[in-house]
Amino acid sequence: xxxxxxxxxxxxxxxxxxxxxxxxxxxxxxxxxxxxxxxxxxxxxxxxxxxxxxxxxxxxxxxxxxxxxxxxxxxxxxxxxxxxxxxxxxxxxxxxxxxxx
Amino acid sequence: xxxxxxxxxxxxxxxxxxxxxxxxxxxxxxxxxxxxxxxxxxxxxxxxxxxxxxxxxxxxxxxxxxxxxxxxxxxxxxxxxxxxxxxxxxxxxxxxxxxxxxxxxxxxxxxxxxxxxxxxxxxxxxxxxxxxxxxxxxxxxxxxxxxxxxxxxxxxxxxxxxxxxxxxxxxxxxxxxxxxxxxxxxxxxxxxxxxxxxxxxxxxxxxxxxxxxxxxxxxxxxxxxxxxxxxxxxxxxxxxxxxxxxxxxxxxxxxxxxxxxxxxxxxxxxxxxxxxxxxxxxxxxxxxxxxxxxxxxxxxxxxxxxxxxxxxxxxxxxxxxxxxxxxxxxxxxxxxxxxxxxxxxxxxxxxxxxxxxxxxxxxxxxxx
Numbered sequence: 001x002x003x004x005x006x007x008x009x010x011x012x013x014x015x016x017x018x019x020x021x022x023x024x025x026x027x028x029x030x031x032x033x034x035x036x037x038x039x040x041x042x043x044x045x046x047x048x049x050x051x052x053x054x055x056x057x058x059x060x061x062x063x064x065x066x067x068x069x070x071x072x073x074x075x076x077x078x079x080x081x082x083x084x085x086x087x088x089x090x091x092x093x094x095x096x097x098x099x100x101x
Numbered sequence: 102x103x104x105x106x107x108x109x110x111x112x113x114x115x116x117x118x119x120x121x122x123x124x125x126x127x128x129x130x131x132x133x134x135x136x137x138x139x140x141x142x143x144x145x146x147x148x149x150x151x152x153x154x155x156x157x158x159x160x161x162x163x164x165x166x167x168x169x170x171x172x173x174x175x176x177x178x179x180x181x182x183x184x185x186x187x188x189x190x191x192x193x194x195x196x197x198x199x200x201x202x203x204x205x206x207x208x209x210x211x212x213x214x215x216x217x218x219x220x221x222x223x224x225x226x227x228x229x230x231x232x233x234x235x236x237x238x239x240x241x242x243x244x245x246x247x248x249x250x251x252x253x254x255x256x257x258x259x260x261x262x263x264x265x266x267x268x269x270x271x272x273x274x275x276x277x278x279x280x281x282x283x284x285x286x287x288x289x290x291x292x293x294x295x296x297x298x299x300x301x302x303x304x305x306x307x308x309x310x311x312x313x314x315x316x317x318x319x320x321x322x323x324x325x326x327x328x329x330x331x332x333x334x335x336x337x338x339x340x341x342x343x344x345x346x347x348x349x350x351x352x353x354x355x356x357x358x359x360x361x362x363x364x365x366x367x368x369x370x371x372x373x374x375x376x377x378x379x380x381x382x383x384x385x386x387x388x389x390x391x392x393x394x395x396x397x398x399x400x401x402x403x404x405x406x407x408x409x410x411x412x413x414x415x416x417x418x419x420x421x422x423x424x425x426x427x428x429x430x431x432x433x434x435x436x437x438x439x440x441x442x443x444x445x446x447x448x449x450x451x452x453x454x455x456x457x458x459x460x461x462x463x464x465x466x467x468x469x
Binding site for chain 2: 029032033036040048050055059096098099
């Protein structure tokens with residue numbers, strides 16, 4: 001490998017590494033915010049307004065296909081997750097509303 | 102010369118400052134505390150136009166898709182009530198920012214009860230330092246959203262938004278405290294800037310003023326507003342600190358939202374009782390600098406919403422939640438749904454055109 005190619009490869013690796021670092025820094029909080037938002041929204045829709053599961057999934061303001069919704073009507077809660085990496089649970093508490101823990 | 106100048110000032114400012122009187126409940130029409138009076142539109146309503154516009158509003162492929170409920174109250178009577186398939190009179194609808202107008206009404210109750218002073222410095226613990234410029238912010242500034250706090254209302258960039266972390270993120274547990282922590286950007290009272298943070302800051306002040314807990318706040322809301330007007334389905338949401346999320350989260354049936362609209366149209370009077378202080382609704386619907394907002398309420402003096410009468414005042418929420426009050430027509434229109442971001446103008450245009458089907462109060466008085 002010539003010196004020029006080696007420099008280009010090194011530069012590309014540095015840029016890639018920086019990109020991965022930025023993603024690792026920014027993505028988890030953004031993903032957590034996304035599942036928190038979806039959990040709040042779905043809980044409101046399902047347990048306060050009375051929508052059914054499929055309707056409330058379709059109401060998700062993020063419209064992000066990778067979010068998984070699990071409704072537990074007995075406990076009046078919904079858990080949202082993205083690819084199993086981050087999750088959030090919204091639970092309806094009478095008198096308070098939907099609290100995301 | 103001075104007289105001429107004064108006359109010119111009056112002529113110029115008069116129409117902008119004058120508020121259309123709020124119409125009283127017509128004689129013989131019962132207040133809908135328990136049940137709504139329901140009837141077909143009166144003979145002087147252009148029902149052909151109204152029906153055609155309602156079809157447009159509910160057309161899934163029309164200019165404003167996503168309407169789920171539309172109610173019209175004319176002269177205190179529920180003359181139109183339509184729901185999209187899957188929705189009905191028992192279904193609650195989320196307020197989004199319509200809640201801000203309810204919060205403004207609640208503030209009126211607190212002011213009347215002496216719990217909050219309109220023109221005193223806002224009682225915010227984080228601003229107690231004499232050197233803090235935010236000490237100059239009054240409750241009036243908060244109601245009119247002229248507090249000057251630096252709060253980014255943008256919803257689309259989680260990296261710069263203040264509203265997303267407040268409502269959904271790591272600041273959601275005490276929204277008022279987060280809003281109070283925002284730095285000053287402008288001198289209070291000099292610039293209007295729409296802010297959900299300001300609404301929740303105001304709500305936190307109300308919480309403290311009525312007992313400091315979620316329970317005391319909920320009791321205040323019920324006793325001061327919901328119970329007197331029969332808004333039985335109202336379900337407010339609170340953050341973990343006990344603050345009603347007055348920026349965004351109040352759920353109620355469409356009929357109950359119409360009750361709130363009628364209360365506003367009647368100047369806070371309900372069945373002989375002054376639920377809101379006299380003059381409070383006028384305060385809420387008086388335009389501030391910029392002319393689009395009063396106090397926790399949108400206004401239309403410059404007819405920015407061109408199809409709506411200039412005296413229309415509006416509780417408006419994200420994705421097209423609307424309660425529009427029109428004093429000159431003795432009219433309340435309630436619309437809940439899910440409108441696309443690009444369809445807001447079309448929605449307001451159609452709602453404004455719907456208003457044209459109803460006669461002006463003044464014309465009725467001249468030619469009954």
